[in-house]
Amino acid sequence: MRIQLSIAFAIAGVVPSLAAPLNVVSIAGLNPAAIQTTVDQFRTGLGALNPNVAGSFGSGRREINWDGVPAALSAPNNLPANFFNSNSPRGAEFSGGSGFQVSGADDAATAGVNEARFGNLNPNYPSEFQTFSATKLFTSLGSNIYDVNFFVPGSNTPATTRGFGAVFVDVDLLNLTSLEFFDAQSNSLGQFFAPVQNGGLSFLGATLGNVNDPGIARVRFTLGNQAIGPNENPNAVEFPSDVVVLDDFIYGEPNAASSATPEPASLALCGAGLVAVALFSKRRV
Numbered sequence: 001m002r003i004q005l006s007i008a009f010a011i012a013g014v015v016p017s018l019a020a021p022l023n024v025v026s027i028a029g030l031n032p033a034a035i036q037t038t039v040d041q042f043r044t045g046l047g048a049l050n051p052n053v054a055g056s057f058g059s060g061r062r063e064i065n066w067d068g069v070p071a072a073l074s075a076p077n078n079l080p081a082n083f084f085n086s087n088s089p090r091g092a093e094f095s096g097g098s099g100f101q102v103s104g105a106d107d108a109a110t111a112g113v114n115e116a117r118f119g120n121l122n123p124n125y126p127s128e129f130q131t132f133s134a135t136k137l138f139t140s141l142g143s144n145i146y147d148v149n150f151f152v153p154g155s156n157t158p159a160t161t162r163g164f165g166a167v168f169v170d171v172d173l174l175n176l177t178s179l180e181f182f183d184a185q186s187n188s189l190g191q192f193f194a195p196v197q198n199g200g201l202s203f204l205g206a207t208l209g210n211v212n213d214p215g216i217a218r219v220r221f222t223l224g225n226q227a228i229g230p231n232e233n234p235n236a237v238e239f240p241s242d243v244v245v246l247d248d249f250i251y252g253e254p255n256a257a258s259s260a261t262p263e264p265a266s267l268a269l270c271g272a273g274l275v276a277v278a279l280f281s282k283r284r285v
Contacts, residue, residue: 021190021209021210021213022181022189022190022192022206022207022208022209023206023207023208023209024190024192024204024205024206025038025041025042025165025203025204025205025206026192026194026195026202026203026204026205027195027202027203028171028194028195028196028197028200028201028202028203029197029200029201030197030199030200030201031130031200031201032130032131032132032133032201034200034201035132035167035201035202035203038203039132039165039167039203039248039250042163042165042203042205042207042250043061043063043250045163045207046060046061046162046163046207046250046251046252047059047060047061047252047253048060048061049061049062049063050062050253052088052089052090052153053089053153053154054089054153054154054155055089055152055153055154056091056152056153056159056253056254056255056256057253058253058255059252059253060252060253061163061250061251061252061253062090062091062092062153062250062251062252062253062254063090063248063249063250063251064084064090064092064138064248064249065133065136065247065248065249066102066103066136066137066138066247066248067133067134067135067136068088069083069102069136071104071105071108073102074101074102074103074104074105074108074115074136075101075102075103075104075108075115075118075120075121076101076104076110076113076115076120077101078099078100078101078141079099079100079101079102079138081093081094081095081099081100082094085151085153085154085155086154089153089154090153091150091151091152091153091154091159091161091253091254092148092149092150092151092249092251092254093148093149093151094140094146094147094148094149095146095147095149096140096143096145096146096147097140097141097142097143097145097146097227098141098142098143099140099141099142100138100139100140100141100146101118101121101138101139101141102136102137102138103115103116103117103118103135103136103137103138103139103245104116104119104120104136105135105136106134106135114126116135117129117130117131117137118137118139118228118245121139121228121229121230122228122229122230122232124232125228128170128199129169129170129245130169130170130199130200130201131169131247132167132169132201132247132248133247133248137169137245137246137247138245138246138247139223139228139245139246140221140223140227140228141227141228142227143227144222144223144224144225144226144227144228144243144244145220145221145222145223146220146221147218147219147220147221148164148218148219148221148249149217149218150216150217150218150251150254151254152254152255152256153254157256157257158184158217158256158257159215159217159254159255159256159257160183160184160214160215160216160217160254160255160257161215161216161251161252161253161254161255162207162208162215162216162252163205163206163207163208163216163251163252164179164181164205164206164216164219164249164250164251164252165203165204165205165206165249165250165251166179166203166204166205166221166246166247166248166249166250167201167202167203167246167247167248168194168201168202168203168204168223168244168245168246168247169201169202169244169245169246169247170197170198170199170200170243170244170245171194171195171196171197171198171202171224171242171244172196172198172224172240172242172244173196173224173225173240173242174193174196175193176193176222176224176225176242177193177194177202177222177223177224177242177244178191178192178193178194178204178221178222179191179192179194179204179206179219179220179221180192180219180220180222181206181216181218181219181220182216182217182218182219182220183214183215183216183217184214184215184217184257185214186217186218187214189213189214189216190206192204192206194244201247205250207252215255215257217257221246223243223244223245223246224241224242224243224244225241225242226241226242226243227243228243228245229243
């Protein structure tokens with residue numbers, strides 16, 4: 001296998017934003033160890049991890065890794081869209097598609113169906129998907145496009161954050177899987193594509209580049225080219241499919257949109273411009 005490392009200060013395919021330049025980080029690799037350092041640097045740039053309680057701490061970060069979601073709200077059952085604002089207050093709610101699901105634990109099975117890594121949706125998925133933080137993953141249902149909206153944790157007060165990043169699982173095709181960032185007035189702050197790693201893991205994140213920039217109020221995910229489900233044919237030649245699921249979310253502390261003052265987002269990895277680090281594999285291993 002030949003692996004190519006590319007580092008760029010301008011990312012091909014990025015939709016530019018004059019309103020709020022974002023510092024962007026991306027990397028892909030075959031396993032968690034290959035992206036761990038970059039993910040940890042993104043975490044450090046956002047600040048200390050805050051507890052999962054209501055109210056805003058003003059600074060620091062929140063995280064979602066799905067692994068603590070109870071079995072009753074994991075596959076084959078759906079996850080409430082407001083679980084991480086209401087049940088476990090972290091200021092994030094989801095919208096889009098027909099619902100959301102967290103995969104079962106590695107030993108989860110109902111009526112002989114393996115619910116780990118979404119085996120309940122397609123028996124091929126447990127062997128296609130891996131985890132960044134074991135053992136659970138996250139997906140939207142019915143659509144490969146959905147939004148994350150931010151609130152002051154535990155409330156209905158709209159909020160903004162100064163940065164957001166996510167781990168993507170099994171990104172197969174270029175320039176399909178992306179994050180698009182929006183301010184509180186629904187102005188796009190830019191769209192950025194996740195790097196490819198067949199069967200592996202990709203990380204994509206962005207932070208505000210200027211203290212005077214508007215905060216990030218919403219993030220739109222576009223995952224591959226079709227929704228997760230039983231009809232995927234990963235071996236199709238003419239119209240190859242790309243189903244992508246998610247692991248960890250990492251984002252700055254949500255602050256009320258009316259009073260949020262973004263902090264400097266000077267990640268050591270990013271520098272002053274846009275930085276992308278991508279490892280591309282020629283074929284699945």
